[in-house]
Amino acid sequence: MSAPAPSAAAPFLTTWFGILDSAEADRILDLISDDFSFSILFSTGGDAGTDFHGGRAEMEGYLAQREVGTRTHHLLTASTVGRDELYLGEVRRSGTPEATFVASARLDDEGRVRRLLIGRSPAVLFT
Numbered sequence: 001m002s003a004p005a006p007s008a009a010a011p012f013l014t015t016w017f018g019i020l021d022s023a024e025a026d027r028i029l030d031l032i033s034d035d036f037s038f039s040i041l042f043s044t045g046g047d048a049g050t051d052f053h054g055g056r057a058e059m060e061g062y063l064a065q066r067e068v069g070t071r072t073h074h075l076l077t078a079s080t081v082g083r084d085e086l087y088l089g090e091v092r093r094s095g096t097p098e099a100t101f102v103a104s105a106r107l108d109d110e111g112r113v114r115r116l117l118i119g120r121s122p123a124v125l126f127t
Contacts, residue, residue, distance in 0.1 A: 010078030010085040012113065013105055017073035017089065026063055032056060033108045038116035043099075045122045071098065076126055083107045090127060097125050 012031075019027050039053040040062065052062045071091050078087045087103040101120040108114045 010075075010080055010087045012107055012111065013078065013085045013087040013103055014075060016105070016113070017075075017087075017103075021072045023069070025066065025068065026060075028063070029056065029059065031112055032059065033110070033112040033114045035114060036112075036116070037114075038118075040116075040118045041120065043121040043123070070094070073101070076100075088126065090125070091120065097127055098122060100124055100126050 016028055016031065019025060019031075036059070037053075037055055038059060039051060041049060041051050043049040052058065054061075071093050074090045074092055076088045076090055078085065080086075083106055085103075085105045085107070087105075089101050089103070090097050091099040091101055099120050099122040101118055103116070103118045105113045105117075106115040
């Protein structure tokens, strides 16, 4: 399993997805602020989708339900403006493209994530 290539354009989100793809994904909890909130809109195709959202406790629940070691996140392009990072990536299952995702993060003054919004869909692949 490979982690995303380092990116100077979105260093926080590059680190986030690298940890998420590791055997110790719960380490991302160390990267969130006290007032953290998130939404992950997760589509596997068709008209169905799941919105995982909330704060720290809900992120812990999201991490607990994930398939560990089957999917990896790969950077396509990224940018940073001030405390905001944007990341366009591809989810691969065993090396095969499965979905495209877009992530946005707003960091606090200490470099921890305050707001995180991720959308994922297999309907459009960029590669």
